[in-house]
Amino acid sequence: MIDACKFDGKDCPNRPTFFYVWAWGEEGVCCDDHRATLETRSKQLERGITFSSLGRPSTSPRREYTPPQLREVPADVGALQVRLADAIASSKKLEQQITRLEQERETNVGKMREQELRIQDLIKQNGELKAAAANAELQAQAALELATKPADDAKGETVIEGTPDTQGGGGSRGKRSR
Numbered sequence: 001m002i003d004a005c006k007f008d009g010k011d012c013p014n015r016p017t018f019f020y021v022w023a024w025g026e027e028g029v030c031c032d033d034h035r036a037t038l039e040t041r042s043k044q045l046e047r048g049i050t051f052s053s054l055g056r057p058s059t060s061p062r063r064e065y066t067p068p069q070l071r072e073v074p075a076d077v078g079a080l081q082v083r084l085a086d087a088i089a090s091s092k093k094l095e096q097q098i099t100r101l102e103q104e105r106e107t108n109v110g111k112m113r114e115q116e117l118r119i120q121d122l123i124k125q126n127g128e129l130k131a132a133a134a135n136a137e138l139q140a141q142a143a144l145e146l147a148t149k150p151a152d153d154a155k156g157e158t159v160i161e162g163t164p165d166t167q168g169g170g171g172s173r174g175k176r177s178r
């Protein structure tokens with residue numbers, strides 16, 4: 001029979017004032033202070049606990065209540081419940097962290113999409129600039145050809161006969177020397 005407040009397997013010096021039953025059937029008595037602790041734990045565990053007043057046994061000579069048949073709960077069960085409550089609390093923290101990270105990721109994905117669009121835009125602009133540059137080069141070449149043509153024509157009449165020989169000789173000499 002348990003008639004003292006026990007908490008996590010330790011005896012509590014306070015006078016028990018409540019009888020409690022956990023949703024899973026564990027029963028016990030507790031003091032005012034530990035009732036508050038048990039209520040907190042009940043919320044953390046998301047498991048129900050019911051309390052009933054024990055009355056005031058110290059002032060009445062005869063006990064007004066019949067202590068129910070209580071099941072002794074091993075000390076390590078209490079320790080496990082504490083660990084479970086801790087684990088639940090940590091899990092909730094992690095869930096919040098995950099939610100926050102997911103939101104950050106969404107923001108980052110949005111930023112990445114913007115950057116990708118910007119990169120694509122820049123690639124397109126670069127392509128247009130390259131095309132414009134190539135076009136300008138072609139125009140420049142055409143202009144150069146036009147500009148150099150009269151000179152070729154003028155030279156052509158005087159140098160045209162000697163050109164094949166000097167070119168062939170120069171070409172072969174150039175190859176040999178390398």
Ligand SMILES: [Zn+2]
Pocket residue numbers: 005006007012013014030031032033034
């Ligand atoms: Zn207590």
